[in-house]
Amino acid sequence: MGKGALVAAAFVLATTMTMLFNAQLKSQETEQREYKRQANFMARELALEGRKAVLAEWVGKGGTLTSWLGGPVFRDGGRILVSGLTQSGSVLDFTVQADYDSTVHQVRSRYSWQNFAVNPFQLKTWRVNPTISSLATLDFDSLALDDQNIQDLEDILVDDLGIIGSLGEVNIDWADLVNDVTLATSGHSVGITEITQAERDFYATQEGIFFPDQINQVVTEFSLANPSLLQTVDDFYSLGTDFGINDGLQMLTVEGDLNITSNFAGKGILVVEGDLVIPSGIDFEWDGIILVKPPSSNMNPVVDFSGNVNIEGMFVTLQEPINAGHMDLSVMRDMSGAWALPNGTDIQDQDVLKHTHDYTSKQGNYVVFHSDRAGAPNHQGYNKFDETLSQISSSDSIYLEIYNHTNHGLGLIQFDLIGQDAIFQSVPAGFDTTLADPGNKYRTAVFDPADLEHFDITITRLSSLRKLWDTGNPYLPECTYDSGPHCVWHTHNRMNALTIRLFSTDGVTATRVYEASLYWHKRTDEEEEFNEDMADLVSGLQDLNNGLDLTIGDNTSIKSDLGAILNLGPFSGVSFGATHLGTWHRQWAPGETGNPLLSP
Numbered sequence: 160m161g162k163g164a165l166v167a168a169a170f171v172l173a174t175t176m177t178m179l180f181n182a183q184l185k186s187q188e189t190e191q192r193e194y195k196r197q198a199n200f201m202a203r204e205l206a207l208e209g210r211k212a213v214l215a216e217w218v219g220k221g222g223t224l225t226s227w228l229g230g231p232v233f234r235d236g237g238r239i240l241v242s243g244l245t246q247s248g249s250v251l252d253f254t255v256q257a258d259y260d261s262t263v264h265q266v267r268s269r270y271s272w273q274n275f276a277v278n279p280f281q282l283k284t285w286r287v288n289p290t291i292s293s294l295a296t297l298d299f300d301s302l303a304l305d306d307q308n309i310q311d312l313e314d315i316l317v318d319d320l321g322i323i324g325s326l327g328e329v330n331i332d333w334a335d336l337v338n339d340v341t342l343a344t345s346g347h348s349v350g351i352t353e354i355t356q357a358e359r360d361f362y363a364t365q366e367g368i369f370f371p372d373q374i375n376q377v378v379t380e381f382s383l384a385n386p387s388l389l390q391t392v393d394d395f396y397s398l399g400t401d402f403g404i405n406d407g408l409q410m411l412t413v414e415g416d417l418n419i420t421s422n423f424a425g426k427g428i429l430v431v432e433g434d435l436v437i438p439s440g441i442d443f444e445w446d447g448i449i450l451v452k453p454p455s456s457n458m459n460p461v462v463d464f465s466g467n468v469n470i471e472g473m474f475v476t477l478q479e480p481i482n483a484g485h486m487d488l489s490v491m492r493d494m495s496g497a498w499a500l501p502n503g504t505d506i507q508d509q510d511v512l513k514h515t516h517d518y519t520s521k522q523g524n525y526v527v528f529h530s531d532r533a534g535a536p537n538h539q540g541y542n543k544f545d546e547t548l549s550q551i552s553s554s555d556s557i558y559l560e561i562y563n564h565t566n567h568g569l570g571l572i573q574f575d576l577i578g579q580d581a582i583f584q585s586v587p588a589g590f591d592t593t594l595a596d597p598g599n600k601y602r603t604a605v606f607d608p609a610d611l612e613h614f615d616i617t618i619t620r621l622s623s624l625r626k627l628w629d630t631g632n633p634y635l636p637e638c639t640y641d642s643g644p645h646c647v648w649h650t651h652n653r654m655n656a657l658t659i660r661l662f663s664t665d666g667v668t669a670t671r672v673y674e675a676s677l678y679w680h681k682r683t684d685e686e687e688e689f690n691e692d693m694a695d696l697v698s699g700l701q702d703l704n705n706g707l708d709l710t711i712g713d714n715t716s717i718k719s720d721l722g723a724i725l726n727l728g729p730f731s732g733v734s735f736g737a738t739h740l741g742t743w744h745r746q747w748a749p750g751e752t753g754n755p756l757l758s759p
Contacts, residue, residue, distance in 0.1 A: 205257035222272030286706025293346030496670030
């Protein structure tokens with residue numbers, strides 16, 4: 160071998176060794192970053208678990224917790240400490256510190272206790288026909304009545320459409336509802352808590368659980384996030400004699416009426432999408448929460464506890480929104496970011512742009528914007544979200560924004576990036592703190608489009624969306640058009656409809672390129688169908704037999720037990736009756752200045 164060849168061979172060997180060394184070094188750096196990320200994640204999760212424990216103790220004691228006697232808790236290879244716990248009046252202040260492999264995460268939280276609507280028995284309907292035996296055991300202080308269905312009916316039939324002059328014409332009155340329930344409970348020491356729009360507006364953005372729709376929202380979120388813990392049946396006969404006691408399940412949904420015909424015991428969450436009937440002679444026991452939510456087509460739902468009924472936890476009856484409207488989806492796009500026209504310039508479909516009328520009948524109240532998961536529903540034909548992503552420069556990053564969040568539809572957002580667990584968040588609460596922009600909880604931090612794994616939104620109550628019915632200019636004076644969709648397309652603020660926005664950014668300039676608005680809609684140009692629907696609705700309301708038939712017999716016992724609720728998955732760490740005043744996070748890497756584990 161000549162000298163030149165030796166030099167060349169030496170060069171190749173050196174180059175190869177350098178490449179191998181660099182590859183090894185890069186692999187080590189990747190492993191170190193992954194290990195650091197895992198340590199950060201574990202420390203944060205342990206701190207949040209500690210916060211759940213403190214909240215559960217506080218709520219379980221009715222908003223009174225003067226000290227925390229528990230010492231360090233060792234769990235999953237880490238340690239949890241609670242410090243600085245003080246309660247001044249109704250305000251609780253505490254710090255949870257967790258460390259994992261020398262990484263430390265601190266969470267300081269402040270909550271204010273509110274007794275409002277922490278009720279084990281809650282009713283939401285427009286009329287109730289109650290029969291409550293004086294021999295029944297009602298072991299709770301207050302029964303909650305929610306007036307939203309009455310308000311919805313008044314808004315639509317009286318204020319918007321003028322079909323009737325007042326709800327009195329169909330024998331509906333809030334004072335009568337309160338009076339009927341008050342008389343029925345007169346043999347018991349049970350007060351009445353009234354939930355009106357003022358309370359709903361205030362508490363809708365709070366972290367606690369205060370009224371029926373929030374309970375339904377949390378239960379829906381749990382069912383979406385934990386399908387393996389959910390059993391769904393369409394009749395009683397497939398249930399056996401018990402549920403959730405030995406099988407590890409936490410939630411049972413009955414799609415329709417539940418008529419119990421033999422003795423039954425259960426623990427967890429029971430959702431009945433119809434009537435619930437336990438006849439005389441039948442033993443029924445349930446520890447946890449029962450949510451009865453008949454469909455809007457059922458104007459005369461029945462809850463009949465004539466049997467030997469023992470409920471410990473919470474009972475909620477939630478009449479679904481009246482069968483009068485649906486959810487629409489309108490999509491606007493302008494890749495230039497100029498938005499010279501409110502409707503953008505890039506999606507020309509139908510007479511203006513991409514619009515889906517009555518999205519509810521096509522896909523339900525559920526919009527999947529993006530998903531990398533096998534078997535996930537494909538809604539791209541409706542929302543054009545992925546098509547928009549494909550037109551964004553590969554060198555740009557993106558972020559998402561919730562616009563007009565006050566018309567939230569009690570919605571649930573699932574937004575997660577590759578390598579992260581699925582995160583569900585209510586629209587009023589904004590994005591999870593780990594994913595949100597530090598200065599705006601209704602906007603995500605910037606991320607690479609390729610990292611988006613899943614993004615969807617589920618609307619749990621249509622009437623909590625912006626109502627944009629085609630009822631003409633007097634109803635929508637801000638818009639020169641007489642239909643809700645046209646007003647959304649032609650106004651920059653989307654008529655205050657809940658809107659998902661997508662921005663692209665090159666690190667210097669952010670460009671809004673996409674918007675998707677969701678709203679509660681009804682077409683009135685389909686005159687015959689519309690008039691028939693409204694006539695059927697008014698006729699049904701005029702029938703005094705319609706409304707909730709509620710029977711609580713001699714052998715019924717309903718006992719308040721928040722502990723039974725807080726032990727359930729969806730309510731673990733949820734602050735019943737508490738207003739969230741603020742949470743602050745701090746984190747230190749191993750050896751970082753200020754790390755509490757370092758010696759002073």
